[in-house]
Amino acid sequence: MKTTEDHMDRRQFLTSAGLLAATMIVAPRSLFAQNDSPVTKIIGEARKSAITATKLRGDLTLLEGSGGNIVLLSGKKGNLMVDAGIDVSKEKIKTKIASxxxxxxxxxINTHWHFDHASGNQWIGREGAKIIAHQNTAKWLSRRTRVDDWNYTFPAAPKDAIPTSLFADGHQLDFEGHVIHLKxxxxxxxxxxxxxxxxxxxVLHVADTWWNGYYPFIDYNTGGNIHGMIKAAEQNIQMTSPSTLIVPGHGPVGKKADLIRYRDMLVSIERAVSKLKKSGMSLKEVVAARPTKKFDDKWGKFVIGPDFFTALVYKGIS
Structure with missing residues (x-):
């Protein structure tokens, strides 16, 4: 099993996840063909990718290779998972957990409703696990939901996949000697x-409010926005100390200093795009101006490319 130190290698993550070449996106969604959704590509890569395990702290293990980062808490009488990954990885995840x-x-625990974190819910629910989530996760999973910027419409999830233990603001779970705070x-x-x-x-799992080393996706169809992403980054920074081990939704496990760099990137790009948009520029003109240029080498080489991220930020500025 890998250690946390091994996991800090960004290139190693790209290789193990098997997503770099297949899901590079460098243009706004309007340029996608109907059958060219990143969702179908990511699911295809999950079919092929191995599930790897990285020791975190105590009885916590990180599992990678099926969409978003999964955390496993290994107890004496039972296990707990944070996020379920993609359903096509079911057998590989089960085998890895058993080992x-x-x-x-x-x-x-579902960190949010997206397919790369929650489409494995059904097999887990059928095995008798209690699924805990925010009430909006259950809302979106329970209905047919369109995500325009993925060019994809998700069907309502099966009954077994819908979380049954819901909360509106916060929740505390005591499990195998751990006090686990959900907010x-x-x-x-x-x-x-x-x-x-x-x-x-x-150990703090902040899910897709942080993509470590990558431009993040923002789902405007189900309530996301660039200003909320910046606010969440600020909140994550305030909650952590230099010793906190922080699990992002995507990318390597990191520390507070990494979160600060991410927050600073979001703020800088939001300000640049806002200035251009408020000057009267169209989306096409703002993308051509390359407001993300100084960050692209570090942040723009995974699922969300520079043009796509510029379009996402532009959408959130009124």
């Missing part, structure tokens, strides 16, 4: 985002 701690899966953000990546804090070992 780490072969006890029943008792709890699943809802104001709308950021979506309107269903939560963080999960394992207090005893100071």
């Amino acid at each position: 780490i701690n072969n006890v029943p899966l008792l709890y699943l 809802h953000y104001t709308p950021a990546h979506t309107d269903s985002d939560i963080f999960v804090h394992f207090q005893a070992v100071d």
Whole structure:
């Protein structure tokens, strides 16, 4: 099993996840063909990708290779997962968990509703685990939902996949000696985002409010916005200390200094795009002006390319 230090290598993450070449997006959604959604590409890569395990702290393990980052808490009587990954990875995830701690899966926490974090809910629910989430996660999973910027419409999830333990603001779970704090953000990546804090070992899963080393996706169809992403980044920084181990939705595990760099990037790009848009520039003109240029080498080489991210920020500025 890898260690946390091994996991800090960004290029290693890209290789293990198997997503770099297949999901590079460098243009606004309007330029996609109908059958060229990144959703179908990411699901295809998940079919092929191995599930890798990285030891975090105490009895926590990071699982990668099926969409978003998954955290497994290994207890004496049962396991708990934060996020379920993509359903096509079911057997690989089950095999990996059994190799780490072969006890029943008792709890699943969804950080938000998106397919790369929650489409594995059904098999987990069918195995008897209690699924905990913000109430908006259940809302979006329960209905047919269009995400324009992915050029994809999601069908309503099966009954077994819908979280049954819901909260509006915050929730606390005591499990196997851990006090686990769950808290809802104001709308950021979506309107269903939560963080999960394992207090005893100071490990914080902030999900898709942070993409470590990459431009993030923002889902405007289900409540997300650039200003909320900046606010969530600020909140994450305030919650953490230099010793906190922070799990992003995508990318390597990081520390507070990494979050600060991410926040600063978001703020700088939002200001640049806002200035151009408010001067009267169209989206096409703002994209051509390359307001993200100084950040592209570090942040623009994964799922969301510079032009696409510029379009997402532009959309959120009134």
